[in-house]
Amino acid sequence: MASSFSADVLGGRSLFSPHIHDLGLVRDALERWASGLDITRLGSLAACVSVAPVVWRFLRAAWHESYSWIRQFFVASVTVPGRDPLNRNVMSWVMTNIVQHRGIRSYTARTQVHAADMADRAALLKRKRREVQYLPHFETTFFRYGSCLYFVSRSLDSFHASMNDPSYDGVGGEELTLGCLGWSTEPLKKLIQTCQEYADRQTEFFVIIYARDRYGMSWQPKARKPIRRVDTVHFDDDLKQALLADIRKYLDPSTKRLYQNRSMPYRRGYLFYGPPGTGKSSLSTALAGEFGLDLYEVKIPCVASDQDLEQMFLEIPPQCIVLLEDVDAIWTDRDSEKDESQVVARSSCTLSGLLNVLDGVGSAEGRIVIMTTNKPERLDSALVRPGRVDMRVMLGNISQKSAQQMFVRMFTPDVTSTLLVTNDVYDSTDSDEEASLLEFDTLQELSLEFSSHIPEDTFTPSQLQGFFQLHLNSATEAVANISSWVERELSRSGIDDDISVVSEGKAS
Structure with missing residues (x-):
């Protein structure tokens, strides 16, 4: 039996390796193929493989040149700056109606940090698994809407820069270019109008709260909150109804025409005061939802100078609510005779700087300005006079x-x-x-x-x-x-x- 086993091994067959015989057949086939292969054909194949990358680069450059030529002569386009509020409206519509329905396969993933975690630094240090946020990653996408073929392009460089901001929700912020085949921009204008109407419908369910970015350079969406009903903020019912009626009357188009015909500045100011925790900020958010307005939040103690405050107001649109929180911090230095322990926060802004942005020569009209304070007795009489504060709302302890x-x-x-x-x-x-x-x-x-x-x-x-x-x-x-x-x-x-x-x- 030993001699039989040795003969099997020497003959190329092993009882323990059943695939050896198959490998031998493959080797024999390769040898026969190589012996009959023309060496000139092998050289031609190698030459084609080496030329392929050059051809690909040529075709790619030709496509870009052709595409640029077509866009220049046969494509109409509209560019929306990244910092413009219209940018977010357009991008929201594209994300909802185009990107999410096309089965996009390219995303950018990042750890999602909630606003509450940003406020609580201890929460950022906790060992817990955080949610992953997936943001569509595209530079140019084509889509058909109605009878026209459109495309939307965005700068991925600005997209990646926005990703470094934890508050960025993936919508808007980078420069957009909308385009369609043809010489007329009318289809693009209609599409933008559709995006605005979509954004208006969203205001029926959400309130967009804007705040300055971490560099203090521009207004950015801070939060998108579901609308809070005004009747969930509890204070005097008669005063609440009077406040709603006053704002409703101010926003009526006939009131605006009446102000303009009488050469009166079209502004309205309110003062919400009371102890901490009585709902001053909550009421402001509820009013923004009640009347379909965006809310721009200005924390007075955090404003560095009068110039910064002026720049902030220059960038605020006319139809909105401006929330000025803790306005008593503006002139704490005026109360030098008081105990310094009573001073909670100081601001580098001056009273004259605040008055100038409220109703100065260059101040805009059409806004609703809401000022909040926990210490109304410390407010200067020049700030709370009629014309700057048209109605005072006391939010006290609960009854x-x-x-x-x-x-x-x-x-x-x-x-x-x-x-x-x-x-x-x-x-x-x-x-x-x-x-x-x-x-x-x-x-x-x-x-x-x-x-x-x-x-x-x-x-x-x-x-x-x-x-x-x-x-x-x-x-x-x-x-x-x-x-x-x-x-x-x-x-x-x-x-x-x-x-x-x-x-x-x-x-x-």
């Missing part, structure tokens, strides 16, 4: 009525229903509607019991909202725990325990 409304809003099953507590009489024959009304009646009873434990003008709306965040799953649980929460908050804030709190017996 029992507002606490009741807040409770109903938090625990109403159908969030689209009316959130305010009313005494309307409902007529219904449908069983489902009767059940929902029964639930609403029960919710009203719980809201009355809940509000009876809230002392008048003691807690801010943000404090009460913090309580609701702990008990959103059960209205009865919230009612059961409100009394102990009030006691803890009163003792924590140092308020006298003898403050008048309505007892449970009175609520019954």
